Amino acid sequence: MRVYLTAFGCAVRRYSTYRAATFAGVVTNSVFGLINAMVLLALFEARPQINGYDATDAVTQVFVAQAVIGPIAIFGPPLDLSERIRTGEVAVDLLRPVHPVLWWLATDLGRAAFSTVFRSVPTFAVGMAAFELALPADPLRWVAVAAAFALAVLVGFALRYLYALAGFWLMDTRGVHAVVFLLAPFCAGHLLPLTLFPEALAGVLRVLPWASLVQVPAEILLGKDSLPGGSTLGGLCFQAAWAAALLALGAVLTARATRRVVVQGG
Amino acid sequence: MAERTSPGPAAGGRAAWEPAVLDRRPRSVTAYPRLAWAWTRALAQYPVSLAMLTFAQACTTAVELLAVVIVFGHAGRLGGFTLDEAMLFYGLTGTAFSTAHLLIGTVDRLGEHIRRGSLDTVLIRPVSPLVQIATEEFSPRRLGRTVPSAAALGYALSVLDIAWTPERVLMVPLLIGCGALICGSLWVTAASVQFLLTDARELVSSVTNGGWALTEYPLAIYGRDVVRAVTYLVPLAFVSWQPALYILDRPDPLGMPDWLRYASPAVAAAAVAVAALVWRTGLRHYRSTGS
Amino acid sequence: MTARTPASGGAPIIDADGIGRTFTRSEGPLFRRRRRTVTAVRDVSFQVTAGEIVGYLGPNGAGKSTTMKMLTGILSPSAGRLRVTGLEPSRQRTRLAARMGVVFGQRTTLWWDLPLRDSLALTRHMYRVPARDHARRLAELTELLELGPFLATPVRQLSLGQRMRGDLTAALLHDPALLVLDEPTIGLDVVSKSTIREFLLRLNAERGTTILLTTHDLGDVERLCRRVIVIDHGSLAFDGDLAALRDGAPSPRTLVVDLAAPSEPIEVPGARTVRVRGTRQWLELDGNPAAVIADVSHHYAIADLTLNEPDIEDVVARLYRREGAARELSAG
Incomplete structure (x- = not known):
């Protein structure tokens, strides 16, 4: 356990040295938040209610989406694992007496923790300052939001771990990453709330893992009954189920990849 | 080893070490296509990645287009414009920005070059560093955004009821060209910030990709202050908003002067001048600080 | 055709005249940064001929x-003037x-x-x-x-x-x-x-x-x-x-002497024996090598003699250590 805490701590320290990059990230996330919010405000001015969302709900979701960009890395970057697989350095990692999934998880959680404090919070604050957001008064709901956020980070990691693992079977994962980092924001309700999508498309996207990243946490914050199972608890269970399934898949594929590396010598 | 054949100074008044160069065209002009082609071939060594990257670029456009369609589908009209008219804004912006992205987009990696020290190897060659960096990893995959954007523009131009006077026929390509120049200048100007803040690449993105996202919709929806800012401060209004008003022959819904729609060429020239100045200043700063 | 000749009039291909370079560095934590001027190159002049x-x-x-x-x-x-x-x-x-x-x-x-x-x-x-x-x-x-x-x-x-x-x-x-x-x-x-x-x-x-x-x-x-x-x-x-x-360097030259038979350390004026191994002895020279060699060959039965120049590595290392004094050695 100690080793994972150390990995976590190292990651926090590592990311805390990227000051200008963090600042630039907050500015960029806020600028896009403002643009998306203005577009949606114009839309809701024309039609005040769409599928149970009003203007405030939509703008709130925009800033939830912008705030979580850093911790869940929905637009990337890929895990460093991906580069280590490409260069073959991963063989060294697999020899260490730690579980690769947990090791990379600890590292990524360190990154996410730093990002939450220095990117998510300031970005959301910009949204609160610029627009009226729908924030719950019930402290219990805030607890649920925190849990949903943590689960979103877990799912975000598990997905990126799987993208990176593809490198064991493909020579170069730049293409894979380009496609997933593009489709993920669309599927997650980041680009537009899934509420606005045509029913059939939204129905499909709502059961895919990416919905755990933005749509479900946003609806838990907003207290919507369009959540899986119609409740906050249903939403959290949905996220937890995906997190467990994807991490388990990651562990199974890691074992396979390890055999492959051992047998073929990389 | 053969001996040097160039004559000494006595022979032609030329210093002994001046190389024999017959081609007097600017090196940057001739080097750009060569470098772009070399990078294309380099990336073609990974055909699966190249295909997926091209696909990803096309998906970006498709996904954004879908968002525009969904928004207009719910609203009917936004800022007084229909979906078909919105396609005109989307197509103009997409064509201009994706052309700039194709030709000069990688300049936003400047900070990385400075941090890794590879800007030094760029500086020892007799070709503009801007050309060398802009062509880095040049690949036709970026046409994945240009082609669908141009298709959207073509669609809008064909379905909309446009009075095709000879003046308009000539002006449309000019306005698109000016738009691309403005976008390219914006990219270079924003990227030059990295001469000062080397890990501020995302800041560049907030201007370039942010500008791209902003101008995909008719600017009227953002209100007067935003439109003023992107007309007089950062000239994004000349990428899609003013050209579209001209093509549709609409009065400015925000009451800004109508002559602005003819100002594109002048604005483009000014944008290029500013970009050149900022880039040169940045380069001089680099040489004098050695960061 | 001839190989590249030095430029006429002997114009140097590199001409550095008192060039210098200082850097300003910001140091310390984010809100208490200090600017410090560092001199990387100070008043360097040299010319290189083609x-x-x-x-x-x-x-x-x-x-x-x-x-x-x-x-x-x-x-x-x-600072300074540079032409290449x-x-x-x-x-x-x-x-x-x-x-x-x-x-x-x-x-x-x-x-x-x-x-x-x-x-x-x-x-x-x-x-x-x-x-x-x-x-x-x-x-x-x-x-x-x-x-x-x-x-x-x-x-x-x-x-x-x-x-x-x-x-x-x-x-x-x-x-x-x-x-x-x-x-x-x-x-x-x-x-x-x-x-x-x-x-x-x-x-x-x-x-x-x-x-x-x-x-x-x-x-x-x-x-x-x-x-x-x-x-x-x-x-x-x-x-x-x-x-x-x-x-110019203070590094002494070394004379390596192979004697016909093992002997006590050699003693001659202008040299100091620093090492003995079997029939081979190493002498550090202070004086005129010719005189020392003559002395040694006169007093001892010699199989072979080698005169070693000081190791360049050694010379440069000494120069780095004594940068102040070394400047006086400048032959330019």
Whole structure:
């Protein structure tokens, strides 16, 4: 356990040295938040209610989406694992007496923790300052939001771990990453709330893992009954189920990849 | 080893070490296509990645287009414009920005070059560093955004009821060209910030990709202050908003002067001048600080 | 046709007159940053004549790289006057680039994913070498540097030695009058080092190409450089012949004597025996070697004698340590 805490701590320290990059990230996330919010405000001015969302709900979701960009890395970057697989350095990692999934998880959680404090919070604050957001008064709901956020980070990691693992079977994962980092924001309700999508498309996207990243946490914050199972608890269970399934898949594929590396010598 | 054949100074008044160069065209002009082609071939060594990257670029456009369609589908009209008219804004912006992205987009990696020290190897060659960096990893995959954007523009131009006077026929390509120049200048100007803040690449993105996202919709929806800012401060209004008003022959819904729609060429020239100045200043700063 | 002759009137190919370079650095934590001025190079003057091979030496952090960057136009000097091939490097960088070849040992200028041949073709277009000249020079360099076996290999798969030969070729295809090398043999094996040294000597002898190189490998210096410039703490510590550096240095010469039979340590005036092993003895000389040799051969039965020059490595190391005093040795 100690080793994972150390990995976590190292990651926090590592990311805390990227000051200008963090600042630039907050500015960029806020600028896009403002643009998306203005577009949606114009839309809701024309039609005040769409599928149970009003203007405030939509703008709130925009800033939830912008705030979580850093911790869940929905637009990337890929895990460093991906580069280590490409260069073959991963063989060294697999020899260490730690579980690769947990090791990379600890590292990524360190990154996410730093990002939450220095990117998510300031970005959301910009949204609160610029627009009226729908924030719950019930402290219990805030607890649920925190849990949903943590689960979103877990799912975000598990997905990126799987993208990176593809490198064991493909020579170069730049293409894979380009496609997933593009489709993920669309599927997650980041680009537009899934509420606005045509029913059939939204129905499909709502059961895919990416919905755990933005749509479900946003609806838990907003207290919507369009959540899986119609409740906050249903939403959290949905996220937890995906997190467990994807991490388990990651562990199974890691074992396979390890055999492959051992047998073929990389 | 053969001996040097160039004559000494006595022979032609030329210093002994001046190389024999017959081609007097600017090196940057001739080097750009060569470098772009070399990078294309380099990336073609990974055909699966190249295909997926091209696909990803096309998906970006498709996904954004879908968002525009969904928004207009719910609203009917936004800022007084229909979906078909919105396609005109989307197509103009997409064509201009994706052309700039194709030709000069990688300049936003400047900070990385400075941090890794590879800007030094760029500086020892007799070709503009801007050309060398802009062509880095040049690949036709970026046409994945240009082609669908141009298709959207073509669609809008064909379905909309446009009075095709000879003046308009000539002006449309000019306005698109000016738009691309403005976008390219914006990219270079924003990227030059990295001469000062080397890990501020995302800041560049907030201007370039942010500008791209902003101008995909008719600017009227953002209100007067935003439109003023992107007309007089950062000239994004000349990428899609003013050209579209001209093509549709609409009065400015925000009451800004109508002559602005003819100002594109002048604005483009000014944008290029500013970009050149900022880039040169940045380069001089680099040489004098050695960061 | 003759090889490149020194420019008429003896105009130096590099003319540095009191050049200096200071940097301003911000240090400390984010909100309590302090600006500090650091002098990397201070009042350095030297000239290099066309056709010379000059070694530019100094310990890490002495200002070697800063000087190289100023010579190539990457960095502008903050003081003094600098001309390279008659041009002011930082202002006329592009023109200068066409007259100069540069190789950074630690960094390749080739394209990672391209076969070496394509990288070189690209270089040709950047430097605008006519196709026929390119073909001829490439053929020559391919033969001399034995590039043949890996011309079609992507640069990322080349060994360090192969890559360095590729980089040298890229720097020489436009037939520059001046070749600037920053640590050209760093990390190379003995064979690769030797190939590159012999090539550079030949290039200098046959083409008259002027070569300025920085190196930590004193083997490079011994083999290549008649003249060395030593920089330490940003200032010029020595500029002159390699031989003068040796003579002026306080390092003693050593006489190795092989006696016919083992004996007590040799005692003669002007020498001190420092080591005895079997029949072999080592003597450090203070006085005139000829007199000592005469004395030794007169008093002892000798099988063999060798006079060792001081090791250049030793000499330069001493010079670094005594930078203040060393400046007085300057032969320039």
